[in-house]
Every structure is written in structure tokens, then in C-alpha cells.
Amino acid sequence: MFVALLIVLIWGTNFIAIFVALKSYPPFLLSAIRFGLSALPWVFILPKPKAPFRFVLGYGIFNFALQFGFLFSGIHLGLSPGLASLLLQVSVFFSMGLAFLFFKEKPSFLKVVGSLISFVGIGIVAAHIDGQATLIGLVLTLLAAFAWSAGNMFTKKVNAQSPLALVVWGNLIAFPIMVVASMTMEGPALMEHSLQNTSWATVAAVFYIVYISTHIGYGAWGFLLKSYSASAVVPFTLLIPVIGFLSSAIFLGEDLLWWKILASLFIMGGLVFGLLEGEVRRLFKISTSKKKEKYLPVDGG
Template identity: 70%
Template structure:
């Protein structure tokens, strides 16, 4: 078990690597969507993330219903909505920020299903963050981009529902759970792609696949999914959650900076202002005890 207060230098480098991988993953998604429609990109991601690894990693110790629920919400629903949101015009930087709202959806669902009552500070943090969402909503231009925002919020909610299933699944290997979850999501997303995007679009996308699209898929599958989730699972097992989870606050920072650097995404005042509210709310949630100490509510 790692140190309960500080990460070792090696593990600090590890967690920062995960933040960098996940923060820049939104650029890979953006590039991938230039070559593939959103549901086909999801299907490709799920197929390569699950196969052939599912033959080498044991199925998590849980009922099929729980594994299905985890895979359906954490992967099929989350990434189906997220990829669609970016496809409809929501910028990768904003998407990386909005997705963090899953923290507050998780708090609400944990209260409903596990009687895990949130404290006043967590509720206050949620309200602060949703002010940031309001700022984003009032400054988006075009109905497509606004629908993209709604879809990304639905992606965050789907991730939160998936977290409820994760609490019920006994997985010795976090990577095993990820692989089996992707296996569940794959046939569902193939069906959605065939129904909504159609065989003609799918065939055309596959026949005209560029090296940029291939590179984006490789990044999404092997770096973001396998390496990212594998390292994250190890860190969560090795350290208290309160030591590791606050590093997710850096993901939108990396998302914004990388999108501005590589995609030329603009950073007007309202994006920065909205980020302050959303990130401020996350600080109240993830660092609740520290915030209480700052205000003298609890003593060391």
C-alpha cells in the first residue's frame, strides 16, 4: 500500500501521465470523428479494446446483469453521447470540462441507490459547478453545439450510472473489467451504427480510412483505454482515493491547453470563467476536508 499522504515520485509521474493521456484524448476523438461517424468510431474503439484481450483476462466476479449494466452505461452510452456531442460541434476543450460533471451525478445517484448522503459542502460544490454549465450554455452559438452540450451532459450522467455498477462488481483486475465492459458495448454500438449511420456510410468510412484516423483510434484504444485505465486502476488500489482522484482536476486543464495548442481552439473569457466555476465546485467536492480546514469547520 502506498503512502496515505503523498505519492512516491514514480507514482506521481504515473498519475501525471494518465492526466496527460486522458486530457489529450479529446483531440484524438476530434481527429477520429473527421474520418468516422461517431457511432462507428465507438464501435471500432470497443472492438479493439475488447479483442483479443477478452480471451486472456478472466471475467470479473459478478452477474452478467451487473457486467452488462457497467459496459452499457460506462462505455456504450457514455462514449456514444460524448462522441456525438463533439461531432455536433462542442469543442474538445469544453467536452473535457463538461464531462467532469459526472462527479456530481455520481454523488446524487449514490444517495438514491446507496443512501450515501452528500454533505452540505458537496451540495454547495455542485451548485457552484452548475453555474459554470449555465455560463457555457448561454454562450454557445448554434443549435447543434447546444445539443452537443446536452449530449455531453448525458455522457457525464451515463458515466455516473456506470460508476454505480462499478461499486457492485468485484473485479480483481480493473483492466479486466474495462475489457469485458467494452465487449458488452461493442455489439450494441454496431447495431446503432448500422441503424443510424447506415451500411453505405460505414463502408465508405472504412474504404477511405486515413492514417490520421488510424492513429486516432490507436490512441483512443491503446493509450487512453488500456494504458490509462490500467495505470489508474493500479493507483486507485495502491493509494487512498482522496490522494489520487483530485488529480482529475487537471484533465480539463490539459484538454483546454492541448486543444488551443493543436487545434487552435479559442479561449475567450467566458470559457475561462465557466472553468473557474466548474473546477471550483470540484475542489469543494474532492477536497472537502481540506476546504473545511481552510474555513475552520474541522481542526487537524
């Protein structure tokens, strides 16, 4: 739980760094810089993951190239960092569905109920989005959420000696894809102009995105996914928008409106409901057993 909450804190504040970096770099160029710095020179140090190349390729394409290409573009085209952090959590539902289809990890009834409670929070955002985001920004962020979910499935297929090695090699795969995308869609002239006008704030933002969010965040995330089921790990990401909203309000002055707070409460409530599944089942079992056995010991006592 400590590792999961640390990842939530890192990824929740990462949206601030993305917003700052996008002031200087277009989205595909920023993605290429992120992937290049995340991969090099680490690929010469860390071992290649032991898995068929198609799994590593799928991991790099979905978890990095597609997810961040869509996410950076969505924020660049009008979606605020706080809302982006919230809408990206639709990946929870995608991940549970894909885990059931490919790994037969059937989520429990209480986890489904917890997810539905959280989905109410996402519905509140959709109902109040109004002029705070463009439709294209919303659609691109939802596509990023699906890409992240698909990438999680490849994470479970790859037998990496270390989660960090998988992250590094995944970034190496995404790097040339984003370089080509930036040169084709943004153009060499814009790329050169952006690099020549890099500020210290942008350098700090890129450092956070690469070494804190990518190396530490995704390395720890890969460890959790390899150690526990997707339905147990993925719901922690529902806390990311809470950190995203608060950090956006503090550092960027994003309005913390009542409906954002309400949506966050539903999302947190759904997460807590799912996490307390074991306690709920245990208490229910104890209460029913007491009818049959008067002196039933509790917790081995």
C-alpha cells in the same frame, strides 16, 4: 492523487484524438472500432469479472455503449472538443446523487459547496455557448455525462480481479451494440467508405483512444473507484475540461475566450475546495480546541 491526475491528463487530451478520428469515421463506427480493439484479444487473456452478469452488462452498456455513443455523436454534430470536455463534467453531480441513492454515500457539506462552485463554471459555458455548439450536440453530451455516472455505480458493484479486466469485458459488451447501431443508422456503404479512406492520423488517434484512454485510463479509474468513495474520486474529473480547453487551443486552434478561462477557474476552484475538506476541518478543529487547551500539540508534534 498522482494516478487521478494522470487520468485527467489522458482523458483531457483524448478529446483531440476523438475530434481527429471523427473526421474519417462516423460516430457509431468509431465507437465500434474502439470497443472491438479494446476488447479483443484481451478477453481471452483476462479473467471475467466475478459478479452477476447483469452488473457487468450494465457497466458495458452505460460506461461504454451509451456514454461514447452519445459523446462521439455530440462532437460529430457540432460541439467543440473543449466544450465537450467541460460539459461532460456534469457527471460529477450525477455520480454524487446516484452514489447517495444506491450506496448511501452522503457527500459532505464542503463537497457539496465545492460542486456548486464548479457548477457556476458550467453555467458560464451555458450562458456563452451561442453559435459554438448545436443544441443536439449539447443534449447528447449531457446524456453521455449521465451514462458515465450510471456506469460508475456498476463499477462499484462488480468485483473484478483487475480493473483492466472489467474494462475489457465492458468493451466486449458494447462492441456488438455499436456494430448494429452503425450498420442500422450509418449504413454499410458509409462504413466501407470510411474504412477504405483511413489516414495515418486517424490510426494514431484510434490508437490513443483505445490503448491510452481506454486501457490505461479506465483501468486506473476502476482501481480508484474500488479503493475510494465516489465522492472522493469523481471530483478529480473536474480538471478534465481545463486540459481539454488548453489542448484544443494548442492543437486545434480553438478560441480560448475569456469566459472559457473564467469557467475553468470556477471548476478548478470547486475541485480544490472539495479536496481541501480535510485540511479545513482539521484547522477548524485545532482553532476551536486551542480555546480549551493552551498547549495543544499540532500534527503529533
